[in-house]
Amino acid sequence: MIVGPTASGKSAFAVEIAERLGAGIVSLDSMQVYRGMDIGTAKATPGDQLRVPHSMIDLVDPGEEYSVQDFQIEARRIIDSSETPWVLVGGSGLHMRAVIDPLEFLPTDETLRFELEETEPSVLVAELLAADTEAGARVDLANPRRVIRAVEVYRLTGRTPSEIVDDPPRRAVAAYESRYPCRIVGIDPGEALAERIDRRLDAMISTGLLAEVANLRGSLGRTASQAVGYAQLTPVVTGEATMDHGLGATRKATWALARRQRAWFRRDPRITWLDPVNDDVVAAVMEMT
């Protein structure tokens, strides 16, 4: 499995490694599941897909929602369907853990969710604390989304945040125990990442990112419309923002994303970090397997 920040070059390594292993690739990316979002999400090219079969891309239309749990179920189904080795690559931390670690998502309910979203967060916080005085230690009470989810789970299952943490699977997740035998390699070019991000954005533009964004305009759903590049370049396409502004905003957003990805993976003790410039990534990975 290969993880790392965006623009680290991990996908190219994945293709090469998978080819040598006779493996298939499973993308661990929250945005590549959307059809039509190809250039901006740096999706594997048709050429790459011809070399190695890719899974977990182009699953739904961008107007739809694809939850982490949907992702978990489908990815595991694919992995379990064949004995052949798999190379998992991507930069979505939660998705990665949902697939390989024993994450068990508790139930959700659309109607209830809608109701909670309309409720004043402080009311929900009060409800949570009334049921569980220690809730603040488990849930970020300043974060509306987390609070909503915690209340949703509580109302649906009667279980409080403090009760849930003690579940054995939760403990396993906290201990970074995966349910699949796997080696995890992190790719990070360090200082060079910022420049790689710039170069890749230029390349995306010259291969038609703007046209792609224009084409998808209006058809992006709640999640897809937040994707880096699409969110910042849509105003450019509609004439509401200048090209310079859009590109600058995209660069910033990409960098911010990379920072969050690094923060996520940094604390995973299972990851062996490699530098794509100075290390022979392919050889190192082949040796591990």
Next chain:
RNA sequence: GGAGGGUUGGCUGAGCGGUCGAAGGCAACGGUCUGAAAAACCGUCAAAGGCGUUGGGCGCGUCUUUCGUGGGUCCGAAUCCCACACCCUCCG
């Protein structure tokens, strides 16, 4: 040449006599993470110098200086006055 506006921390931008080393935003940095995650959220964040702490450094504590520059008013100035420098707008 004349009239007016401006010069604040890495950037932007409030403050217009005391509670201001200075709001807010951005950037930066650190962190959180179980059904929206490329999401959402939290924290830190000016510089220079003196003294103390230390074997030394980091850090920490403490004091001083710094809001274009120099002077002045005032118990007290980023805030008021004067001069100078630079920038912008308008009129010639």
